[in-house]
Amino acid sequence: MKKLKYKVQGSLKSRTIWFGAVVMAVTWLENNSDIVANMVPDEYSGLVGYAVGIAIWFFRYATVKPLEEMAPEKIEKRGQTATDKLNEALETNSLKDY
Numbered sequence: 001m002k003k004l005k006y007k008v009q010g011s012l013k014s015r016t017i018w019f020g021a022v023v024m025a026v027t028w029l030e031n032n033s034d035i036v037a038n039m040v041p042d043e044y045s046g047l048v049g050y051a052v053g054i055a056i057w058f059f060r061y062a063t064v065k066p067l068e069e070m071a072p073e074k075i076e077k078r079g080q081t082a083t084d085k086l087n088e089a090l091e092t093n094s095l096k097d098y
Helices: 001-012 015-032 042-062 071-078 081-094
Strands: none
Touching: 015 042
16 A cells, blocks of 8 residues: 555656646646637647657656655655755756656
């Protein structure tokens, strides 16, 4: 059960998860209101699909850690808070983990 907790906490820091939430929200708005429906002409709607697919592909390749590893509690249990870890990376100019 803790692994699920860490996955949920880690997902809040995931760019892929947030991008998926934005895609779902925009799709809902397109289907249920006139706010988004007329923004993209029908002849370009296929390009939007390609762009979303490419973005998801990019986010997947940018992913370097499993969701459980991104959970704040998990990082703190290793003896270093997420803020400390980020500050250390900024000081040493090594942001390879971020």
